[in-house]
Amino acid sequence: EPEVTQTPSHQVTQMGQEVILRCVPISNHLYFYWYRQILGQKVEFLVSFYNNEISEKSEIFDDQFSVERPDGSNFTLKIRSTKLEDSAMYFCASSYGTGGSSGGYTFGSGTRLTVV
Amino acid sequence: EDQVTQSPEALRLQEGESSSLNCSYTVSGLRGLFWYRQDPGKGPEFLFTLYSAGEEKEKERLKATLTKKESFLHITAPKPEDSATYLCAVQTLTGGGNKLTFGTGTQLKVEL
Numbered sequence: 164e165p166e167v168t169q170t171p172s173h174q175v176t177q178m179g180q181e182v183i184l185r186c187v188p189i190s191n192h193l194y195f196y197w198y199r200q201i202l203g204q205k206v207e208f209l210v211s212f213y214n215n216e217i218s219e220k221s222e223i224f225d226d227q228f229s230v231e232r233p234d235g236s237n238f239t240l241k242i243r244s245t246k247l248e249d250s251a252m253y254f255c256a257s258s259y260g261t262g263g264s265s266g267g268y269t270f271g272s273g274t275r276l277t278v279v
Numbered sequence: 280e281d282q283v284t285q286s287p288e289a290l291r292l293q294e295g296e297s298s299s300l301n302c303s304y305t306v307s308g309l310r311g312l313f314w315y316r317q318d319p320g321k322g323p324e325f326l327f328t329l330y331s332a333g334e335e336k337e338k339e340r341l342k343a344t345l346t347k348k349e350s351f352l353h354i355t356a357p358k359p360e361d362s363a364t365y366l367c368a369v370q371t372l373t374g375g376g377n378k379l380t381f382g383t384g385t386q387l388k389v390e391l
Contacts, residue, residue, distance in 0.1 A: 167322075194377060196377075196378070198379075204383070205381045205382065205383045205384070206323065206366065206368075206379075206381040207381070208378040208379060208380065211377055211378055218377075219377070219378055221378070254322050254323070256322075258377070261377045267313060267315075267325030267326075267328055268313075268325065268379065269325065270315075270322035270323045270324070270325075271322050272320075272321050272322050273320075273321070273322050275320075
């Protein structure tokens with residue numbers, strides 16, 4: 164079964180450092196997303212990406228965050244200057260269409276980001 | 280603002296003891312309601328999408344239903360392997376990015 168692959172599974176970084184989280188979405192999917200989950204809290208939407216541009220972003224997704232699809236297979240989330248409160252599990256997701264009719268949104272297993 | 284509330288927060292069942300999880304929502308216009316299963320340290324795993332009141336979907340021991348205000352996930356004769364956190368999420372007609380708004384989940388534990 165096709166899956167969304169995220170690397171690394173765990174990253175520890177110092178406050179103020181830049182991090183790049185990487186994702187390989189399902190190959191024929193057209194819509195790409197980043198969500199995050201702070202320990203013990205709900206899964207929160209960060210950004211959606213379609214046709215090489217951001218289609219929607221949340222209030223969390225400020226100027227410190229950026230996304231990129233550098234080639235035909237990768238989708239990345241960059242945090243320019245990490246803060247302690249950025250510590251969370253970050254999930255990449257992809258979908259073929261805009262709703263759930265095509266099997267929903269497929270999530271990766273996540274990258275646990277720890278900012279120290 | 281879209282809101283999704285799940286109850287109970289945690290549920291402990293004996294194997295074979297059927298029960299229901301609730302997801303109530305307040306949105307400006309519902310496009311779809313999603314159920315996901317999440318195992319510890321893993322990403323959400325898609326279960327169902329419901330689109331309109333009265334719709335039902337089933338998969339093995341799980342059955343999801345939808346009304347205009349809430350959705351239920353019925354678990355019939357659960358097994359220990361059904362233990363997980365069950366997440367409800369809504370997608371609304373507003374916004375251009377198809378985002379999902381999640382509830383906090385129900386943590387289900389099924390014991391022998």
